Amino acid sequence: MADTVFGKIIRGEIPARIEHDDDSCLAFHDVAPQAPVHVLVIPKRPIRALADLGPGDAALVGHLVVVATQIAARLGLADGYRLVVNCGRDGGQSVDHLHVHLLGGRALGWPPG
Numbered sequence: 001m002a003d004t005v006f007g008k009i010i011r012g013e014i015p016a017r018i019e020h021d022d023d024s025c026l027a028f029h030d031v032a033p034q035a036p037v038h039v040l041v042i043p044k045r046p047i048r049a050l051a052d053l054g055p056g057d058a059a060l061v062g063h064l065v066v067v068a069t070q071i072a073a074r075l076g077l078a079d080g081y082r083l084v085v086n087c088g089r090d091g092g093q094s095v096d097h098l099h100v101h102l103l104g105g106r107a108l109g110w111p112p113g
């Protein structure tokens with residue numbers, strides 16, 4: 001898999017505002033936030049996209065989601081929030097390293113564009 005900006009963040013080569021760090025995942029604030037809270041939760045293992053996941057990745061993906069919910073609680077998103085995973089060009093994915101967006105802190109519109 002080609003290196004990405006998220007690979008550089010994992011390796012500490014470029015700065016990020018880290019919210020969570022463990023053996024398998026990292027969470028940091030998005031550089032161009034689309035809501036008052038906009039955090040990205042990513043696996044440390046380079047997985048390009050949702051479309052590349054296999055059955056053996058179920059626990060990892062579940063972990064990403066649980067970590068996102070823990071961050072949401074810690075950051076006070078008691079009125080709700082949204083988790084988004086964009087996949088591929090039509091899905092709006094711009095960084096080819098799997099990531100879960102945690103968005104909250106305002107009422108979010110639906111449907112997305």
Ligand code: AMP
Binds near residue numbers: 086
């Ligand atoms: P997506 O369009 O779903 O691939 O989301 C990629 C996200 O990564 C966008 O919301 C970008 O603002 C964010 N992003 C890109 N570069 C950085 C960076 N260096 N630090 C934090 N977030 C970034």
